[in-house]
Amino acid sequence: MFKMKYLKLLFLLLVSNVSFSQDLTPYNEDFAFEVMDDDEVIQRNDSLFALIIDVGNTTKNIEISLNNNPQLRELKFMQASQEVVDILGRVKIDSLFFVLIENYSGVTLSMPNVKSIEFLKVHADALKTLDLSKAQLLQLEILEIETPMLVNWKSAITYPALTLIDLDAPLLTVFPIENMPKINEFSYNCSLKLLPKNLCSYKELEMISFENYCPIKIDKCFIEKVEKGVYSNATVYDKQDGKILMDIDSKDK
Numbered sequence: 001m002f003k004m005k006y007l008k009l010l011f012l013l014l015v016s017n018v019s020f021s022q023d024l025t026p027y028n029e030d031f032a033f034e035v036m037d038d039d040e041v042i043q044r045n046d047s048l049f050a051l052i053i054d055v056g057n058t059t060k061n062i063e064i065s066l067n068n069n070p071q072l073r074e075l076k077f078m079q080a081s082q083e084v085v086d087i088l089g090r091v092k093i094d095s096l097f098f099v100l101i102e103n104y105s106g107v108t109l110s111m112p113n114v115k116s117i118e119f120l121k122v123h124a125d126a127l128k129t130l131d132l133s134k135a136q137l138l139q140l141e142i143l144e145i146e147t148p149m150l151v152n153w154k155s156a157i158t159y160p161a162l163t164l165i166d167l168d169a170p171l172l173t174v175f176p177i178e179n180m181p182k183i184n185e186f187s188y189n190c191s192l193k194l195l196p197k198n199l200c201s202y203k204e205l206e207m208i209s210f211e212n213y214c215p216i217k218i219d220k221c222f223i224e225k226v227e228k229g230v231y232s233n234a235t236v237y238d239k240q241d242g243k244i245l246m247d248i249d250s251k252d253k
Contacts, residue, residue: 028073036051073096079104097118143167147168210226215245
């Protein structure tokens with residue numbers, strides 16, 4: 001059920017280029033949820049599956065609230081710092097499948113090891129370095145990154161369960177992931193110097209949106225994959241807001 005929701009979400013992103021606002025509601029609208037400030041403590045509530053935290057100046061109550069509710073499935077941080085994100089590495093919530101980090105406040109973010117995560121979103125206007133290399137996200141299926149200043153992304157080489165990536169990082173020049181055997185859909189907005197590895201080998205990859213803001217060599221097999229794709233495109237510019245060097249659409253567009 002979750003996967004179908006993700007597929008529909010990316011389809012809407014690619015088709016209509018909708019920008020979803022960041023608000024105090026959960027990603028999974030059917031989850032019972034609460035919104036907390038960091039000056040309060042959320043007591044144990046077995047029916048609570050999503051928690052939205054509007055972060056302020058302290059982390060003590062956040063950690064207590066998470067330890068009180070190990071049944072949580074979704075967690076959204078608003079205005080989080082590295083200190084707040086580090087809490088995820090200390091609490092034990094085995095069912096925490098959805099983690100959304102909205103309006104992250106720092107220039108560097110290092111994700112702790114949270115093996116249960118299936119959906120990870122990072123939105124950060126000032127972020128320059130994102131380190132996912134120690135997170136061991138072997139169950140990660142959906143990755144959404146919106147970081148206009150990102151220039152350095154550290155990551156594991158292989159993500160065995162990853163099916164969808166939505167990457168909006170126009171300054172990023174290197175894509176660190178080499179193996180995504182289950183990838184089905186992606187949207188890249190970057191300035192990559194080289195095409196990500198193994199794109200042509202992914203048999204399930206059908207939905208492609210690729211925009212690159214510097215010259216890059218496009219393999220013939222990738223062009224063919226875009227042309228055979230579902231509402232897909234690959235566009236290469238000479239620079240941001242520059243002229244188009246290459247523009248390829250799938251045959252169904």
